[in-house]
Amino acid sequence: MHSQSYPITLAPNTVAEFAANGFVTTPNMLNDDELSTYANAVDAEVAARTASDTRSVREKTTYEQSFVQCMRLWETNSVVRKLSCHPALAAAAAQLLDVASVRLWQDQALYKEAGGRETTAHQDETFWPIGSAPLVSAWIPFDAINQHNGAMAYVPGSHHVGNLRPVDITHQSKPYDILGDPKLNKAQPQWVNVQPGAVVWHHGLTVHQAAANNSTQTRRVFTVVYVASDAQRVKSWPCFPLDREQIEVGQMLRGPGLPVIWPQPDTLPIPPTNIGEKSGPQQRAQF
Numbered sequence: 001m002h003s004q005s006y007p008i009t010l011a012p013n014t015v016a017e018f019a020a021n022g023f024v025t026t027p028n029m030l031n032d033d034e035l036s037t038y039a040n041a042v043d044a045e046v047a048a049r050t051a052s053d054t055r056s057v058r059e060k061t062t063y064e065q066s067f068v069q070c071m072r073l074w075e076t077n078s079v080v081r082k083l084s085c086h087p088a089l090a091a092a093a094a095q096l097l098d099v100a101s102v103r104l105w106q107d108q109a110l111y112k113e114a115g116g117r118e119t120t121a122h123q124d125e126t127f128w129p130i131g132s133a134p135l136v137s138a139w140i141p142f143d144a145i146n147q148h149n150g151a152m153a154y155v156p157g158s159h160h161v162g163n164l165r166p167v168d169i170t171h172q173s174k175p176y177d178i179l180g181d182p183k184l185n186k187a188q189p190q191w192v193n194v195q196p197g198a199v200v201w202h203h204g205l206t207v208h209q210a211a212a213n214n215s216t217q218t219r220r221v222f223t224v225v226y227v228a229s230d231a232q233r234v235k236s237w238p239c240f241p242l243d244r245e246q247i248e249v250g251q252m253l254r255g256p257g258l259p260v261i262w263p264q265p266d267t268l269p270i271p272p273t274n275i276g277e278k279s280g281p282q283q284r285a286q287f
């Protein structure tokens, strides 16, 4: 058992809902001051990283039309670092996964521009060589989001079916129609409207998608992905956060790029020095 008490203890029915459905919303996780501080910091970081990109949505690739994706902001922005390592969120992740300790797997801004297309249905964890290690994403909206401006939809219980075929969400090849996978037994995705301050959590194997943004404003979302601290690499295929730490197949995750954030460390983690281009918007399709 961990020795730190949780900053926010989740209600048993929240944990049970996540275990049953593979997604759950937790309201009031961030107050208004925190939200505006973090939203401003993420806005600034996204603006800096995309400053030289003057293309309109229509001029972008199919994948880029789903969102502007900027990854590992915690490594380059000390304010965003506080959000990515937020103890209440990391502790909530540990409670949902029912593990004593979690690491930061990645963070990212997913800004769906006005007119941006839908996000193709997929499972996250099939993209990464860590098998089915306990993994959960916090989807943190900075604005109210509904089906009109890019809400997410989740297939209830789909995390129980295990790793399905990876979906090429970049559309460089025809994406696998995961919603038609026989293992899902025609289960339909459920749309989730969300207010700023809330967090929507989804399990690494929950099938999910997002609606197009038919509004005139950018849909601003930040996500933090947490993985059980004792997860191991199980495949050798390239994966930036594992390769950077020289983690081989069969070895446990470790290193400054994959810091333990629950239990809360004494000080904020110090990011790795070899950030490179992989922390910028060039780092695509590594959901």
Ligand SMILES: O=C(O)CCC(=O)C(=O)O
Pocket: 066, 067, 110, 112, 119, 124, 137, 139, 152, 208, 209, 210, 221, 223, 287
């Ligand atoms: O926000 C989106 O459009 C997609 C998000 C997503 O797929 C995820 O957070 O895993």
